[in-house]
Amino acid sequence: MRLDIITLFPEIFDFIKDIGVVGRAYKNKKWELNTWNPRDFTNNKNRRVDDSPYGGGPGMVISAESLENTVNSIKDRHKLSGLDEAPVILFSPIGDTFNQNHALRLSSSSGVILVCGRYEGVDKRFISRCVTQEISIGDFILSGGEIAALALIDAVVRLLPNVLGNNNSKLYESFDINNSGLLDDHPYTRPRSFRGEKVPDILLNGNHKDINKWRREQSLTITFTRRPDLIIKARNQGLLTKDDELFISNLKK
Structure with a gap:
């Protein structure tokens, strides 16, 4: 299974490859993790990905262009590797609440693209053009989608075949x-x-x-x-x- 994470803070995901059940599964090549920083896919010299919202208001919004460029690069890489097109999931407080059924469905797929928002959110046009589903992990606010992505990764990877020492364990948890x-x-x-x-x-x-x-x-x-x-x-x-x-x-x- 291949997981592609779009994040402004890719270093957050380093530790999950080394710890516990998920870390062992990574070392045993049960799943693959790739992080993508949208700053690397901007068209401005300052690598800026955010701007103030139209209509006013606090905070900054991540641009549609930087995120769409990143998604397109990931999809191009998938095509070169002969992989099926992966769904694009954006973590958002207005998304569907993530549950075990979501985890089971994703664990049977070949991969997924996870988009970690920051600041006041992402440009709606990126969501309309690229996002397959918006997901929330609860009725509370996080600084960004990275912690939500870590939770999803743990929930999904442990359901992959032969990841748990006893395959029946996942039925009882x-x-x-x-x-x-x-x-x-x-x-x-x-x-x-x-x-x-x-x-x-x-x-x-x-x-x-x-x-x-x-x-x-x-x-x-x-x-x-x-x-x-x-x-x-x-x-x-x-x-x-x-x-x-x-x-x-x-x-x-």
């Missing part, structure tokens, strides 16, 4: 098994008793049917109390069983 969109239950490990608090007996009895049922109920409880919107979403998608609905009904009582 953040969202529960069977990809139902529910929050996962809290895990336990040794020792059995920690400062007076014991591991639930059911996890020690070896009956995997009972354990799976207990974990499902824990998952439903956590999701119902902390992210009830995910319960509604799972219900609308037909992902809840009759037993799930009965358990949720009892939770409400």
